[in-house]
Amino acid sequence: MVQTKLVGDKERPKSVAEELAKKQQAISISEFFTKNRHLLGFDNPRKALLTTVKEAVDNSLDACEEMHVLPEIKVIVEQVSEDRFKVTVEDNGPGIVKQQIPNIFAKLLYGSKFHRLKMSRGQQGIGISAAALYGQLTTGKPVRIISKTGPKTQAHYYELHLNTKTNEPEILKEEEREWENKDHGTKVQIELEGKYHKGKLSVDEFLQLTAVANPQSIIIYKAPDADIIEFPRTSKEFSKEAKEIKPHPYGIELGMLMNMLKDTKASSVYGFLQQDFSRVSSNIAREICTKAGVDERAKPLQVTPEEAEKIFRVIKETKIMAPPTDCLSAIGEEQMIKGLKKEVNAEFFAAVTRPPSVYRGFPFLIEVALAYGGNLPADELVEVYRFANRVPLQHQAGACAITKSVIQTAWKNYGISQSKGALPAGPVVVMVHIASVWVPFTSESKEAVASYQEIVKEIKLGLQEAGRKLALHIRRTVKAREQQERVGLFEKYIPELAQALHSLTGEKKLEIEEHLEKILKKGLKDLLAQANVPEKETKGEDNGNTGS
Amino acid sequence: MATQDPKKTLKELGEKIVAQTKKDRNPEITFQLRNLSNIVYDKKTKTLRLGDKIGSRTFFNVAHAKKFLQTVEIASIIKKELLESGKHEHLRGVFYMTKRTIPGTKVNIVDEQNESDKVIEDLEVITGLSREQLHVSANKMGTMVGNIVLEDVGDTIDCSKLGRGGYSIPSITDELAFKTVGAKYILYMEKAAIFERLNEDKFWQKNNCILVTSQGQTTRGIRRLLQRLSEEKDLPIYVLTDFDCWGFYIYSVIKYGSIALAHASERLTIPNVKFLGITADDILKYDLKKHLIKLNDQDLARMKQVSEYEWFKDNKDWQRQLKMMKEFGAKAEIQALSARGISFISEKYLPEKIKNKEFLE
Numbered sequence: 001m002v003q004t005k006l007v008g009d010k011e012r013p014k015s016v017a018e019e020l021a022k023k024q025q026a027i028s029i030s031e032f033f034t035k036n037r038h039l040l041g042f043d044n045p046r047k048a049l050l051t052t053v054k055e056a057v058d059n060s061l062d063a064c065e066e067m068h069v070l071p072e073i074k075v076i077v078e079q080v081s082e083d084r085f086k087v088t089v090e091d092n093g094p095g096i097v098k099q100q101i102p103n104i105f106a107k108l109l110y111g112s113k114f115h116r117l118k119m120s121r122g123q124q125g126i127g128i129s130a131a132a133l134y135g136q137l138t139t140g141k142p143v144r145i146i147s148k149t150g151p152k153t154q155a156h157y158y159e160l161h162l163n164t165k166t167n168e169p170e171i172l173k174e175e176e177r178e179w180e181n182k183d184h185g186t187k188v189q190i191e192l193e194g195k196y197h198k199g200k201l202s203v204d205e206f207l208q209l210t211a212v213a214n215p216q217s218i219i220i221y222k223a224p225d226a227d228i229i230e231f232p233r234t235s236k237e238f239s240k241e242a243k244e245i246k247p248h249p250y251g252i253e254l255g256m257l258m259n260m261l262k263d264t265k266a267s268s269v270y271g272f273l274q275q276d277f278s279r280v281s282s283n284i285a286r287e288i289c290t291k292a293g294v295d296e297r298a299k300p301l302q303v304t305p306e307e308a309e310k311i312f313r314v315i316k317e318t319k320i321m322a323p324p325t326d327c328l329s330a331i332g333e334e335q336m337i338k339g340l341k342k343e344v345n346a347e348f349f350a351a352v353t354r355p356p357s358v359y360r361g362f363p364f365l366i367e368v369a370l371a372y373g374g375n376l377p378a379d380e381l382v383e384v385y386r387f388a389n390r391v392p393l394q395h396q397a398g399a400c401a402i403t404k405s406v407i408q409t410a411w412k413n414y415g416i417s418q419s420k421g422a423l424p425a426g427p428v429v430v431m432v433h434i435a436s437v438w439v440p441f442t443s444e445s446k447e448a449v450a451s452y453q454e455i456v457k458e459i460k461l462g463l464q465e466a467g468r469k470l471a472l473h474i475r476r477t478v479k480a481r482e483q484q485e486r487v488g489l490f491e492k493y494i495p496e497l498a499q500a501l502h503s504l505t506g507e508k509k510l511e512i513e514e515h516l517e518k519i520l521k522k523g524l525k526d527l528l529a530q531a532n533v534p535e536k537e538t539k540g541e542d543n544g545n546t547g548s
Numbered sequence: 549m550a551t552q553d554p555k556k557t558l559k560e561l562g563e564k565i566v567a568q569t570k571k572d573r574n575p576e577i578t579f580q581l582r583n584l585s586n587i588v589y590d591k592k593t594k595t596l597r598l599g600d601k602i603g604s605r606t607f608f609n610v611a612h613a614k615k616f617l618q619t620v621e622i623a624s625i626i627k628k629e630l631l632e633s634g635k636h637e638h639l640r641g642v643f644y645m646t647k648r649t650i651p652g653t654k655v656n657i658v659d660e661q662n663e664s665d666k667v668i669e670d671l672e673v674i675t676g677l678s679r680e681q682l683h684v685s686a687n688k689m690g691t692m693v694g695n696i697v698l699e700d701v702g703d704t705i706d707c708s709k710l711g712r713g714g715y716s717i718p719s720i721t722d723e724l725a726f727k728t729v730g731a732k733y734i735l736y737m738e739k740a741a742i743f744e745r746l747n748e749d750k751f752w753q754k755n756n757c758i759l760v761t762s763q764g765q766t767t768r769g770i771r772r773l774l775q776r777l778s779e780e781k782d783l784p785i786y787v788l789t790d791f792d793c794w795g796f797y798i799y800s801v802i803k804y805g806s807i808a809l810a811h812a813s814e815r816l817t818i819p820n821v822k823f824l825g826i827t828a829d830d831i832l833k834y835d836l837k838k839h840l841i842k843l844n845d846q847d848l849a850r851m852k853q854v855s856e857y858e859w860f861k862d863n864k865d866w867q868r869q870l871k872m873m874k875e876f877g878a879k880a881e882i883q884a885l886s887a888r889g890i891s892f893i894s895e896k897y898l899p900e901k902i903k904n905k906e907f908l909e
Binding site: 486489490492493495496497500501503504505507511512515516518519520522523 | 558559561562563565566569570572573574575607608610613614616617620621623624627628650651652653655657
């Protein structure tokens with residue numbers, strides 16, 4: 001409720017609206033986020049520490065991939081005081097040009113990734129600057145960056161604050177520095193209020209899972225009060241480079257279309273439709289203009305909102321080829337298994353990379369891997385590893401399309417037990433990866449994938465395919481085990497039968513036993529092949545069974 | 549069969565198996581199948597019996613192994629512990645003698661009594677010996693009074709001098725000897741309560757007969773006893789049960805045999821037994837309609853089964869009874885007759901029915 005004092009002016013009373021107007025002002029984005037930090041994953045000290053590490057590591061991996069170098073990431077989490085931590089993340093990426101550093105680290109919603117459609121870890125340009133801002137708000141300490149773009153250049157060092165009113169960087173310190181033994185790369189350090197823990201939803205778990213989904217990277221990690229851990233590189237194979245694509249007409253909204261009309265370099269609507277969208281041919285561009293009743297030669301800037309709306313509607317009714325899908329980079333079946341083997345001690349692994357598909361004009365693809373048996377606990381619910389563009393998703397499992405799809409899959413068909421409406425139970429790890437130029441998250445903190453019908457369907461198909469592979473394995477091993485048990489049972493039955501026959505006939509027990517064992521050995525193969533069919537002579541039961 | 553030496557028969561069964569093993573062949577026991585598909589109604593003898601299908605039980609077969617072991621084990625226990633000592637043991641006792649855990653496994657040779665019971669029935673089929681010949685007994689549940697003098701293990705029993713309790717029929721009746729039989733017929737009843745009524749009224753004395761009862765289903769021992777009295781002493785047997793399908797089935801088992809004991813029909817069934825009551829006609833004649841009990845779903849289901857039995861299917865009299873029961877939508881207990889007076893059954897109902905030969909067959 002707005003409190004407005006109706007204090008009279010000497011000359012004339014001001015209207016309420018005028019009073020209100022005094023108080024109305026643009027809320028800066030930075031201010032908005034300081035008040036709504038949970039939207040970005042800084043709800044509590046534990047999560048803040050995790051989110052900070054996560055944003056920095058995501059950026060580093062993205063940078064290395066862009067440059068096509070095999071990533072080598074160092075992560076150090078130091079405890080400064082009881083509730084204060086220093087997070088340092090260093091990569092061997094391309095480095096950042098000097099002028100960009102302040103904007104990237106100390107300005108919210110600044111980034112190269114938001115405006116383009118390319119599969120990458122970060123996509124909104126909020127992450128690392130929000131982490132820096134959180135550090136600044138909780139400790140007052142600036143974010144420290146050192147970056148080097150080539151072996152012959154000097155490194156740039158910055159200490160930055162973010163002005164929460166203007167959403168502009170404030171440079172506290174800036175200098176050229178030597179960065180010994182480093183050709184190129186970036187190191188960022190943020191001090192923040194946080195809480196370190198182990199286990200579920202921890203930084204340790206995040207890095208472990210990141211290593212699983214990124215087998216081409218080395219991650220070196222130093223946690224507070226712990227030795228340095230190295231997650232080794234298990235593959236030098238570079239995954240296929242993700243390509244940037246233009247938006248598909250089916251994926252845009254009216255507001256976005258209007259913005260694009262304003263920003264386009266094309267000189268006509270006809271040209272705009274072809275140049276700024278994927279899969280719009282000259283024929284289709286013409287068809288859209290004709291159906292919408294818009295002059296195809298009209299300048300994009302002159303298109304009225306009414307016309308834009310018509311174009312928007314016509315697009316939805318026009319048949320347009322699905323967007324290109326070669327822009328996606330899958331982890332790959334072999335790589336997923338390599339990644340899982342690194343962290344999961346299991347006896348069987350299976351992986352499936354689904355062909356790309358499309359939701360709302362955005363291409364995506366689903367990958368599934370399963371680990372089974374070994375040291376995995378047999379009587380607990382299965383563990384689900386969720387990944388979006390190779391980033392582990394740790395929070396909000398229940399709200400995620402991946403978890404829902406795992407629950408909705410009939411695991412009993414594959415030899416895994418499952419209660420109705422629950423995750424299956426058994427010695428299984430399920431890994432699901434969604435790769436897309438635009439992963440639909442349920443919130444800005446990127447914790448759960450939204451349940452688009454097309455996405456859920458693809459995840460389920462992937463799970464089923466992997467499930468069938470698993471079922472085959474289970475049947476084989478279970479069969480082998482059962483066979484072993486059968487033979488064992490016969491071995492135990494033989495002395496009993498021999499003893500009974502001995503007391504019935506007076507024949508020597510040992511002799512009978514020897515013969516029986518001989519028959520067992522001889523007939524072993526046939527015996528193992530026997531299905532466990534019930535005895536032929538089952539007794540007929542009648543309702544009016546006669547008493548003894 | 550009677551001359552068979554059970555010990556020798558069991559030993560021969562063992563020797564046959566040993567001979568197979570010595571030839572390194574999978575040990576096998578063959579015998580007539582006892583499942584429903586091999587139960588036939590023999591129209592000539594009017595009894596249920598086993599058909600010609602032969603099944604086999606082999607040791608080295610995942611599904612048979614345990615049953616095979618049970619069969620040989622129980623055969624050896626019966627021979628050694630019962631036959632050789634001349635003692636008898638109850639089915640329950642045989643179960644406990646057999647029950648133990650096989651060393652090195654979690655498997656018990658038998659877990660439930662019905663397993664050993666079944667194997668003993670199997671042994672009857674395999675050897676052609678009756679359970680009684682194998683010295684295995686069951687619960688005795690029957691009582692007898694009347695004009696008959698018996699000899700049981702050397703004791704002489706005059707069944708007309710046994711007061712209210714009567715003679716408690718043993719589980720095994722093969723060895724009973726009938727010394728003198730003064731009675732002219734036997735009245736077998738489902739309900740012990742009716743037996744007590746008739747005994748108190750000295751019905752058997754007034755009508756010169758024998759009264760026999762067994763609470764509920766008729767035990768093997770009683771069936772064997774009735775059969776022997778019917779065959780050896782030529783006594784007519786009349787059956788008195790409730791007017792419901794369970795009662796009808798009691799009569800059916802005594803006359804035609806049962807599915808579970810089809811293999812023993814020859815020594816248990818009594819083809820000329822007659823059903824006395826109570827019938828639908830009795831209910832009408834004696835105006836018992838007020839004392840009926842409504843049929844429930846179970847009754848209706850059982851009615852359908854009973855009406856489809858081969859031996860009832862073409863029997864007009866029985867189909868008529870079932871049809872009337874369906875029309876009443878109700879059944880009746882024998883005790884309903886008490887509505888006409890406490891001794892109505894012994895003074896009027898039974899004498900009249902027997903005199904007028906109002907029987908169903």
